[in-house]
Amino acid sequence: MVVESDDTDRLFHALADGTRRDILRRSVRGELSVSQLAAAYPMSFAAVQKHVTVLERAGLVTKERRGKEQLVRTDPDAVRRARTALEQLEATWRGRVDRMSQVLSRTSATVEDTPNERTDR
Amino acid sequence: MVVESDDTDRLFHALADGTRRDILRRSVRGELSVSQLAAAYPMSFAAVQKHVTVLERAGLVTKERRGKEQLVRTDPDAVRRARTALEQLEATWRGRVDRMSQVLSRTSATVEDTPNERTDR
DNA sequence: CTAACGTAAAACCAAATGGTTGTAGAAAGC
DNA sequence: GCTTTCTACAACCATTTGGTTTTACGTTAG
Structure with a gap:
């Protein structure tokens, strides 16, 4: 019975952070790697990586490996x-x-x- | 310049909790007091009161005093x-x-x- | 092969979150 | 008046969050 609750929690929680919303905006075309994204913010690579993970668990973003790097793409759906x-x-x-x-x-x-x-x- | 960020943070954070979303649903007609709401959840009055405060700071809800009690009304806008x-x-x-x-x-x-x-x- | 790059994951820390109980005040009921 | 009800707020606690640094590993470039 309980289905949407946790998903919705994760969804809105992921959206409740300016950096994460900004990552969403930048990742629509799916051309940016985690490092490239990280370079855009005044925090460590690991921190940005964590933000991406939060977005990923919320289903807002997917990662696609291209060789060495991991491309981030927001799921408009x-x-x-x-x-x-x-x-x-x-x-x-x-x-x-x-x-x-x-x-x-x-x-x-x-x-x-x-x-x-x-x-x- | 920075205007929407904190507001949006508060807004989505307030929505990222099932109990709070439920309070929103129940408080549309603006007829329920904090105690009446509190009776509906398996937690203390104080806890529900805190949830209402979070919703209030996010601008999702307003409180209107009627004598002894405080009526909660969600702001559809x-x-x-x-x-x-x-x-x-x-x-x-x-x-x-x-x-x-x-x-x-x-x-x-x-x-x-x-x-x-x-x-x- | 070796060095450099990109990612992942662990350990750690301060601050915020979500809950509790207890205390106190204001309004209503008897 | 006295008691009860509703609200507000403080203090406390465990867990989560958002950040850090460090270590390890796979992949690409020289």
Whole structure:
């Protein structure tokens, strides 16, 4: 049942950093290696590498090896998915929810889980 | 110059948590107090209160005092702003950037800063 | 072959995050 | 008035985050 939650967490968390958003912008054409990207920021190579990893785990970016180097390419579809997550959130209070979730449950479980009511206290 | 960066950080960070996204969903009608919200989650009142604060600092939610209690209301416009931030990100690699930033600079500075190139190394 | 480059991964550190409990004040109910 | 309810805030704690440096390894260039 819990499917979208962690994915969405990773997605928005990855977007919640200016350097990472900038990496996304620069990597659309998929021509830049991690080192080339790293040269663009006032931090170590390792730090940029970590940012790329965060973007990768969020599905926002893919890496393609070309010989020595690793080319970073942003997945435009993943960014669209982020927008979709927001639109779905908005849809919740615009009444389109029922039809939405019907469609979604037909294809794959992408409806976010709702935290349990607390039983103790 | 740096205007959108921190705001966007806060915005996406606030969205990067399932409990907070759920609070957003529940608070559209603006009828629920912090305690009422807190009762819905398996964590302490203080924890939920902190989540509401995060949403508030991100501009996603406002609080309105009604006597003893504080009613939470999500600002649908703020969620639209989040979507706009993503659309702007996508616009970067779709050529609409130039016209976009022209329009934006005319109204208010909402263009995100770009981290400096590193000078040392 | 050897040197240089690009990447990966580990160890470490300070600061932020997400949770807890406890204390205190303001409003409402009895 | 007194008690209860709701809120706010502080102090504390464990984990995560975002950065560092160092070491190791594969690939390319001389």
